[in-house]
Amino acid sequence: MSARILIVDDNPTNLKLASDVLRSEGFAVETAQDAEQAQRLLLQQLPDLILMDIALPGMDGLALTRRLKSESRFSHVPIVALTASAMRGDEERALAAGCAGYITKPIDTRAFGRLIGRFLAAGGS
Amino acid sequence: MDVPEDVGTVEAELARRLLWDTPDAVVAVTAEGTVVLWNAAAEALFGYTRAEALGRRLAELTAVPEHRGEARAPGTAASEPAEPIFETVRRRKDGSLVHVNVSQRAIRGAGGGPLVLSTIKDVTPLKVLRDAKLLEAQFRNLLESTPDAIIMVNVTGRIVLVNSQAETVFGYPRTQLVGKPVEMLLPERFRAAHNAHRGSFFSQPRTRTMGAGLDLYGLRSNGEEFPVEISLSPLVTEEGTMVMSAVRDVSERLKAEQKFRALLESAPDAMVIVGRDGRIAVINSQTEKLFGYQRAELLGRPVEVLVPERFRGNHAAHRGGFFAQPRARAMGAGLELFGLRRDGTEFPVEISLSPLETEEGLFVSSAIRDATARKRYEQGLQEANRLKSVFLANMSHELRTPLNAVIGFSEFLIDEKAGPLNAKQKEYLGDVLNSGRHLLQLINDVLDLSKIEAGKMEVRAERFPIRRAVDEVCTAIAQTAAAKGIAIRRDIGEAPGEVTLDRQKFIQVLYNLISNAVKFSNDGGEVWVTAMQRDGALRVSVRDRGIGIRSEDLEKLFVEFQQLDSSAARRFEGTGLGLALTRKLVEVQGGGIAVESERGQGSTFTVSLPLQAAARGAAPEPST
Numbered sequence: 001m002s003a004r005i006l007i008v009d010d011n012p013t014n015l016k017l018a019s020d021v022l023r024s025e026g027f028a029v030e031t032a033q034d035a036e037q038a039q040r041l042l043l044q045q046l047p048d049l050i051l052m053d054i055a056l057p058g059m060d061g062l063a064l065t066r067r068l069k070s071e072s073r074f075s076h077v078p079i080v081a082l083t084a085s086a087m088r089g090d091e092e093r094a095l096a097a098g099c100a101g102y103i104t105k106p107i108d109t110r111a112f113g114r115l116i117g118r119f120l121a122a123g124g125s
Numbered sequence: 126m127d128v129p130e131d132v133g134t135v136e137a138e139l140a141r142r143l144l145w146d147t148p149d150a151v152v153a154v155t156a157e158g159t160v161v162l163w164n165a166a167a168e169a170l171f172g173y174t175r176a177e178a179l180g181r182r183l184a185e186l187t188a189v190p191e192h193r194g195e196a197r198a199p200g201t202a203a204s205e206p207a208e209p210i211f212e213t214v215r216r217r218k219d220g221s222l223v224h225v226n227v228s229q230r231a232i233r234g235a236g237g238g239p240l241v242l243s244t245i246k247d248v249t250p251l252k253v254l255r256d257a258k259l260l261e262a263q264f265r266n267l268l269e270s271t272p273d274a275i276i277m278v279n280v281t282g283r284i285v286l287v288n289s290q291a292e293t294v295f296g297y298p299r300t301q302l303v304g305k306p307v308e309m310l311l312p313e314r315f316r317a318a319h320n321a322h323r324g325s326f327f328s329q330p331r332t333r334t335m336g337a338g339l340d341l342y343g344l345r346s347n348g349e350e351f352p353v354e355i356s357l358s359p360l361v362t363e364e365g366t367m368v369m370s371a372v373r374d375v376s377e378r379l380k381a382e383q384k385f386r387a388l389l390e391s392a393p394d395a396m397v398i399v400g401r402d403g404r405i406a407v408i409n410s411q412t413e414k415l416f417g418y419q420r421a422e423l424l425g426r427p428v429e430v431l432v433p434e435r436f437r438g439n440h441a442a443h444r445g446g447f448f449a450q451p452r453a454r455a456m457g458a459g460l461e462l463f464g465l466r467r468d469g470t471e472f473p474v475e476i477s478l479s480p481l482e483t484e485e486g487l488f489v490s491s492a493i494r495d496a497t498a499r500k501r502y503e504q505g506l507q508e509a510n511r512l513k514s515v516f517l518a519n520m521s522h523e524l525r526t527p528l529n530a531v532i533g534f535s536e537f538l539i540d541e542k543a544g545p546l547n548a549k550q551k552e553y554l555g556d557v558l559n560s561g562r563h564l565l566q567l568i569n570d571v572l573d574l575s576k577i578e579a580g581k582m583e584v585r586a587e588r589f590p591i592r593r594a595v596d597e598v599c600t601a602i603a604q605t606a607a608a609k610g611i612a613i614r615r616d617i618g619e620a621p622g623e624v625t626l627d628r629q630k631f632i633q634v635l636y637n638l639i640s641n642a643v644k645f646s647n648d649g650g651e652v653w654v655t656a657m658q659r660d661g662a663l664r665v666s667v668r669d670r671g672i673g674i675r676s677e678d679l680e681k682l683f684v685e686f687q688q689l690d691s692s693a694a695r696r697f698e699g700t701g702l703g704l705a706l707t708r709k710l711v712e713v714q715g716g717g718i719a720v721e722s723e724r725g726q727g728s729t730f731t732v733s734l735p736l737q738a739a740a741r742g743a744a745p746e747p748s749t
Contacts, residue, residue: 011526017533024542055522084522106529106565109536 003120004028008038009053025113035059050079062097069098078123150245158182172218187215222281224252249281253304256285256364273371278307294374296346312344330359351376394492399428417467433465451480473500517575521568532561570702577709586738589628591620598635610649620656624663625737630710637707638667638730645671668729674722683708714738
């Protein structure tokens with residue numbers, strides 16, 4: 001059974017890109033455009049990995065990450081931050097919030113699937 | 126011979142005429158000193174008419190006001206004059222003094238009472254000549270050797286001796302000076318007062334400066350007045366007390382002082398001149414304006430009155446230090462300096478100090494500039510620069526988001542993940558992708574530059590092998606180089622094996638330089654990459670045989686957004702940021718970059734880096 005990925009990103013185009021790339025690599029993808037939607041989806045089904053855009057409207061990606069990491073039912077799900085890498089310190093803050101790692105935008109579509117696979121393998125061990 | 130009819134009458138008439146016409150003053154006084162006889166010559170000599178003199182006491186009329194050793198009180202010892210003939214000093218009605226020769230005799234008056242009859246000759250000019258002769262002999266050589274004009278005056282105010290400096294200064298030959306009242310050398314308006322002052326000097330003779338605190342003037346023969354300084358000394362001689370005045374023409378000095386003041390006033394800065402004692406000696410009017418004091422309130426006060434309380438202790442110590450090693454310099458280099466106004470407010474200042482050698486010793490001259498405007502301006506600039514960096518960071522973040530889609534989807538399409546493409550579709554999508562990547566590079570460069578300018582660029586030094594880094598960059602560029610038939614040659618035999626630098630930045634620098642070299646080389650050319658250790662530093666050179674750079678453009682080379690040649694820019698696409706960024710990436714690690722180039726001959730870029738980058742962290746990021 002293919003791994004399930006939840007992508008949280010407020011930009012619909014980027015959301016589509018990430019999900020289409022991952023789907024083409026054989027992942028099962030669910031998408032959410034904000035923290036609220038993401039939490040609703042999480043209550044229905046736990047993904048194997050969450051791809052979290054940091055700059056979200058309302059509750060931002062880091063706040064959501066911290067909340068999920070503080071709840072036992074979600075804390076084991078690896079979260080990988082998607083950062084624009086423009087603001088120095090984004091990466092550090094992502095790791096501090098509990099992310100397993102980060103991927104900088106623009107995403108490299110040719111390496112994206114492999115990268116996610118690596119995070120899944122690390123998170124599953 | 127004829128005998129007059131009345132000899133007695135003729136004799137009496139003759140005696141009366143003689144008494145009246147004789148050139149000598151003839152005066153008779155009673156035992157009490159009351160004048161009973163006063164002839165015409167006495168009128169001329171003393172300035173009192175017969176009517177004024179008769180019945181007055183002689184002492185009231187002619188005695189010098191102060192007792193003087195040589196001046197015998199007139200009309201005393203009428204019955205027994207001690208000496209029948211003597212020389213003394215008498216006063217005239219106008220207050221001036223005369224030297225007189227007095228010959229006295231006691232007689233019996235018509236009423237039977239004793240009288241003193243005196244014949245008085247004015248010997249003032251004779252006396253001057255005698256004095257002059259005496260003084261000439263004693264003092265001439267001495268006087269000629271002093272730089273000042275020397276004028277000796279006797280008690281009657283007559284000039285007895287001058288030196289040649291006096292002749293020069295006043296413009297008279299000495300023959301026209303000796304014997305004349307000294308007041309001839311003074312402007313008219315000072316003469317009366319001078320007479321009185323001279324009298325008081327003779328009554329209390331001691332060496333001193335004339336008219337302390339007053340402006341004194343001399344008068345030259347041509348009528349010109351000039352400022353002087355005069356010092357007086359009494360000179361006791363056998364001919365009586367003389368006064369020796371040393372006169373210094375201070376026109377030049379005053380002119381120099383005026384020039385100096387004009388200079389001070391014309392300075393844009395507040396000028397405060399302070400003596401070794403720390404007291405303010407001179408200020409200009411800019412100082413009054415800047416500190417809010419009147420000149421009189423500052424002169425003589427310790428300069429620390431202009432310094433805020435908390436700096437005063439140190440200031441006094443530093444002042445001592447300056448006098449110990451006086452040289453022109455800026456005060457408190459690198460420190461924030463403040464001035465204190467009269468109203469207690471403080472303001473930032475810049476101060477430069479210079480020593481000022483004067484006749485009165487060493488002073489320090491300080492030029493004080495109000496730095497308020499500059500500080501405000503600098504703060505404004507800093508704030509503007511910070512806002513610019515924040516703006517650029519935000520902008521590039523915003524620009525990346527759509528680029529993520531542009532680049533991602535074109536890659537995805539080119540890779541035919543969304544289905545097969547024909548050749549044209551693939552080519553066009555390739556163009557979209559390349560343009561997208563170029564745009565991304567531009568955004569990244571802008572962001573990096575703004576980070577460096579905002580001081581937010583971190584240096585993350587790590588130990589890594591040079592060879593591997595060079596290989597990595599050459600491999601990355603190999604494809605582009607091969608497409609133009611350009612060979613990249615490496616010579617890193619003399620390089621240190623490992624360095625401790627920011628590896629990512631090192632690679633970025635090398636990448637920029639080599640890809641530039643490839644870009645500006647003609648097809649089929651060569652690019653040389655040399656790394657070596659020189660003078661304890663790593664030196665990396667990248668040389669091409671490309672189009673080269675005009676010498677006038679070399680300076681602009683490392684400046685943001687200065688692509689040199691617009692036609693070249695069209696042929697060789699670039700951001701115009703690469704070299705500016707490269708330089709900053711080198712400098713932030715403590716290195717430098719240089720270029721040698723000749724138009725049409727190619728360019729050599731040389732980067733020097735320390736073998737170990739100075740650890741230089743960025744300011745901590747504010748937490749969000």
